[in-house]
Amino acid sequence: MSDDRLFELLSLDATHGLSDAEERELESLLAQNPDVSRDDFALAAAAFDLALLEEPDQELPASIRKSLASTGGAGIVLFGQPASSRVSSNRPPSRAHWFPIGLAAAAVALVALGTMLWSEKRDPMQQLMANAPDVVRATWTIVDAAKLMYPDVSGEVVWSDARQAGYMRFRNLPVNDPSKSQYQLWIVDSKRDKHPVDGGVFDANADGEILIPIDSKLRVDAPAAFVITREQPGGVVVSAGPHLLIAAPAKG
Amino acid sequence: MCDVGLADSRRRGRYRCERRWCTQDFARPLQLYADVSSPQTEPILHRVARGEERAVEACMDAYGPLVWALSRRMSPSNEDAADAAQEIFIDLWTKAARYDPAIASEKTFVAMIARRRLIDRLRKRGRRPQAQSLTAAADVVATSVDRVMVQDEAGRVSRLIDQLKPQQKQVIRLAVVEGWTHTQIAERLDIPLGTVKTQVRRGLQRVRDALSAGGEEAQ
Structure with a gap:
């Protein structure tokens, strides 16, 4: 060639x-x-x-900036921290001394609830679930053969056919060295032939929780399963496996 | 010294840094299209990859207008552009560690990530952005390359574009900027499909070589 x-x-x-x-x-x-x-x-x-390109004359809209800022780098920063630390960092600590203990506790609870709702509202996965009419969702299951290497992985995947967009969340996915291997998503589409659709490669970091946008290379109309493999850097066209994680969605 | 990287816009004979809060201005243009991460400072994307929270804001400050401009140009609606811009930044942050200053400027890397995501979205939707008239497209080519460029990567690329034959310049622009398919270009310009493919391929090869030359100079 x-x-x-x-x-x-x-x-x-x-x-x-x-x-x-x-x-x-x-x-x-x-x-x-x-x-x-x-x-x-x-x-x-x-x-x-x-x-x-003409010199860009418009700023990124404030609504997008706010939404992105709340993701803190798609799991690299805020999503990588325990939820409790996000909540406490938003609460002025000195306030507790100004109120009776019960009132302070209630205020803390309200702040925590508000912050949690605020964060969820701006979480791209939550946004997709709230706004797309046809979102499917599934939780990750560790394949038996991979349980030794990936014992504590959890998380979920959501996908919208209408938006042709989706997100994956992982907790405790082992960190990979991108120069040696990368995780790759495969989408089994029941309306396609036997070959799964390449959903893109991604890396896990040490932060504990990551949110990854699905980068499907082809249109997906009926996802029957989402499968994670670990491949050479950049991914492969046809995976020889093994499968590590599988998520089979139900309408929700 | 302004740490943004001296991206200027001309105002009353002076050149100002584009950041809203920055008060630096200059008597002469320093680096049109300059990269916001100069060789002396750590790339923003590497700071993002390290998990530096302020870097996320800095990334949006520096590249928000660029990502938004590309998203609007390559999306069928503002709503779609907003979704695309969000996906692009998330892509950027997850791929930030891949950025290598020896290969291309950070701005070019950002534009590449943005274009990949936008092209993917267009393919999945089976749509192309509305094609401009050929006259309008040719006009933009003629005016854009008249800009003064100095010493940076964009300058090298612009000088290279200046050296291309008018037809090749037009073909590459229609493919790269307007998103026309090779077949559409061949039909509209009434030239063989093979010629279109060759001109796009060779043009991009030349730009790639120009980038490589810059990378070698920087090392």
Whole structure:
């Protein structure tokens, strides 16, 4: 296979995205050309775009900033902290000395409840569940063979066909070294052929809880199961397994 | 010294830092399209990857307008653009550790992550952004590349764009900026499909080489 085909696929990837078959072909060609990065042409297209882009004249809307600020970096910061620490950090400690103990306790409870509701309201997963009419949800189950390596993992996944968007939450997912391996999501779509849809790769950090947006490479219309594997950096087109976590959604 | 990176806009003969709270201004343009993370400062994305809470705000300050501009351009509605912008920032934060200053500027990396997410969204929805008329597209090419660029990555890319033949410049712009398919471009410009593919591929290869050259210079 010539470099021309590799570069043609990379340029398509950078400008319009690839079909399932093209994805497989590109992965195969990249495996044969380890000195070529999939990002090369995507960065080139981005640089070209920037060079021609008029200087942006609008700030990011305040509503989006607030929503994003509350996620604190999608689990990297706030979501990685225990919920209790978020609550206490928002409560002025000196107030407790100004009120009778019972009143202070009630105030603390109200602040805690308010903060929790505020956080949930701005959590992208909660937002999707609140706003999309067709969200499916499922909790992660550890595959028997993986229970030794992944004993304490928990969390859930939500997906909306209408929005073609979803999120995964994990607690205690073992940290990976992105230079050696990455987690990869697969979506089994009952309306598709036997091949699951690549849902994107992601990394776990040491914060304990992470929230990951689903990055499905193809349209998903009827997710029957979400499966997590651990693959080479950048992921693979066809996984040889093993499966680590599975979530089978029910309408909810 | 302003730590933003000297991204300026011209006002009454002076050049000001774009940040709202920054009072720095300059008598001459320093770096149009400059990266907000200069080589002397740690990239914002690395601070995000380290879990520095203030870096999340700094990231939105620095790249919010860019992400919003790309989201609006490549989304069918403002509501869709808002969803897209949110997804892009979450993508950015989860992939922040991948950013390598030796390969491209932080701004280019951010634009790449944004474009990938937006292209994915368009593909899944089976839609393309509304195509402009060819005349309008060509006009934007002509005016945009007239900008003064100096010494940074965008400058190198802009100079390279200036060197492209007009048709190739137009073809790449329609593919990269307007999101037209190769087939659409071939039909509208009345040139062979193979020519379109070759021009896009070679153009991006040249830009990639220009980025690589910059990375080598920086090392």
